[in-house]
Amino acid sequence: MTTPEDFIKGDITISSLPDVFTRLDNAINDPRGSLSVIADLISKDAGLTARLLKIANSALFKFSNEIVTISQAVTVIGMQQLRDLILATSVIDMFQQNNLDKETVNSFWHHNIACGITARVIATYRREVNVERFYVSGILHDLGRLVIYMKAPELTKITQLRANTDKTTIYESEQKILGFDHAAVGGKLLSTWNLPDSLIQMVSYHHNPSASPNYPLEASIIHMADIISCAMQLGFSAEDYVPPLDPAAWEMLGLKKSVLTGIMNQVDQQFADAINIFVRE
Amino acid sequence: MVLAKDIMNSYGRIILRSGVEFTEREIYILKTWGITEAEVEEESCKSIEKPSAPNIAPERLEQVEKEMKRIFSRSNFDHPVMNELFRLCLQRRIKHEAKAENN
Numbered sequence: 001m002t003t004p005e006d007f008i009k010g011d012i013t014i015s016s017l018p019d020v021f022t023r024l025d026n027a028i029n030d031p032r033g034s035l036s037v038i039a040d041l042i043s044k045d046a047g048l049t050a051r052l053l054k055i056a057n058s059a060l061f062k063f064s065n066e067i068v069t070i071s072q073a074v075t076v077i078g079m080q081q082l083r084d085l086i087l088a089t090s091v092i093d094m095f096q097q098n099n100l101d102k103e104t105v106n107s108f109w110h111h112n113i114a115c116g117i118t119a120r121v122i123a124t125y126r127r128e129v130n131v132e133r134f135y136v137s138g139i140l141h142d143l144g145r146l147v148i149y150m151k152a153p154e155l156t157k158i159t160q161l162r163a164n165t166d167k168t169t170i171y172e173s174e175q176k177i178l179g180f181d182h183a184a185v186g187g188k189l190l191s192t193w194n195l196p197d198s199l200i201q202m203v204s205y206h207h208n209p210s211a212s213p214n215y216p217l218e219a220s221i222i223h224m225a226d227i228i229s230c231a232m233q234l235g236f237s238a239e240d241y242v243p244p245l246d247p248a249a250w251e252m253l254g255l256k257k258s259v260l261t262g263i264m265n266q267v268d269q270q271f272a273d274a275i276n277i278f279v280r281e
Numbered sequence: 282m283v284l285a286k287d288i289m290n291s292y293g294r295i296i297l298r299s300g301v302e303f304t305e306r307e308i309y310i311l312k313t314w315g316i317t318e319a320e321v322e323e324e325s326c327k328s329i330e331k332p333s334a335p336n337i338a339p340e341r342l343e344q345v346e347k348e349m350k351r352i353f354s355r356s357n358f359d360h361p362v363m364n365e366l367f368r369l370c371l372q373r374r375i376k377h378e379a380k381a382e383n384n
Contacts, residue, residue, distance in 0.1 A: 169355050227363075231370045233352070241355040242363075250362050257365045258318050264369060 004144070004180055004188040007151050013098075014147065017193045018090045020045050028083050038079065039071040042086070051089050051277060052082070059273045060120075081132035087195075088116065088139045092278050095146055108146055109279050110235025112139050114267065117274055119225035121266045125259055126221070134218070137202040138225050142237045144186030144203075148174075149238070156238060163241075170239045171207050183207055210248040220249035232264060234271055285320040336379045345374050 008015060016022075024041055027033045043049050049070055056067040056077060067073050074082055092109060116138030123134040149156045155177075162173035174181040187204030198215050202222045205212035209219035223246060229235075230242045282303035288296045288311065296314065297307065303321060311319065337345075349371045356363055 167355065227356070228366065231353070231366050232373070233370075240352060242353050242366075244355070244357045245360050245363050247357075247360060250360075256318065257362050260362075260365055260369055262317065264373065268373075 004185045007147050007185050008189050021090045028079050042070045054277045059270045084132040084136040088136045107236045111237040112142055113274050114229035114234035115225045117270045118228045118267050119221050121263050122221050137199055137222050141203050141206050141222050144182035145238055147185050169241055169243050217252050220252045223249045283322045285322045337382055
């Protein structure tokens with residue numbers, strides 16, 4: 001395995017996104033598409049409907065009234081935002097149907113979901129539009145790690161050992177051993193799925209956000225969210241060390257360090273709820 | 282607590298002048314304005330700083346701190362943001378530990 005592509009090609013289980021997401025994406029992008037068509041499409045999938053309603057009624061949104069139908073959810077959350085939430089849900093489901101050790105996979109998702117929540121909270125502090133795209137990018141940021149683990153479990157061990165010998169983080173040892181890291185593999189997978197470039201760059205550059213050609217600010221949000229969620233020890237994704245901060249990324253965020261307390265409190269409030277919705281323990 | 286710098290809204294209009302004594306009421310008003318931080322004079326807030334006295338055994342406290350130092354050890358700890366994050370995460374951990382011990 002010498003390129004990020006090698007980890008992905010030829011595997012039909014991960015080379016395409018679930019059908020429901022593709023159909024929904026087409027319907028949302030269709031200028032003649034209507035809210036009722038989209039709501040119908042979602043409602044046909046009972047599991048997805050239940051999940052989305054749970055998300056809409058969770059601590060993430062804190063709406064005062066209960067949301068009971070998908071068309072209500074589309075109205076209050078927004079179509080693009082709902083699509084991002086469906087993407088996150090579909091990918092988590094897709095990767096839970098495998099033969100990997102359940103505890104490892106669950107812990108992996110705990111870390112990624114925590115990162116998604118943190119990214120969303122940071123984006124809210126910055127008053128970004130459509131904060132759900134940060135949520136989904138955070139949830140997908142370490143996907144490359146799971147792919148490497150699925151394809152070459154021994155490689156995960158080797159990079160961990162090397163990191164311990166060199167006293168560095170695993171992504172640095174991946175770069176030494178493979179010439180690229182899990183972020184590149186994750187980015188490649190997202191581009192195979194034809195997802196937007198902003199999402200691909202947020203994932204590909206989450207360890208070196210300043211290098212992102214078009215979306216350094218977006219990548220910086222994921223970078224910071226990854227650091228905070230690692231430091232809060234919510235879940236575990238092969239790495240239990242807090243990765244180093246790119247000082248330029250922090251500058252770009254334009255936040256004061258006094259916001260950290262508020263960010264961490266909100267993450268703590270939302271975490272348990274999100275895990276209940278997304279992860280089958 | 283005494284306000285150290287004027288608080289202005291986004292149009293530059295002054296909402297509170299420096300030198301004002303801060304009470305719960307001022308904080309409440311600022312919160313409703315959406316203002317989340319303000320600079321206060323250092324001396325004036327010493328009186329409200331509560332010493333952190335968690336109800337956990339000193340040996341356990343030491344263990345928790347050591348573990349937190351370990352997970353931050355491969356990061357750039359010298360950066361002020363990382364330093365603050367470390368402090369907050371340690372505090373949070375200690376709080377969790379104290380809660381677990383009391384239950």
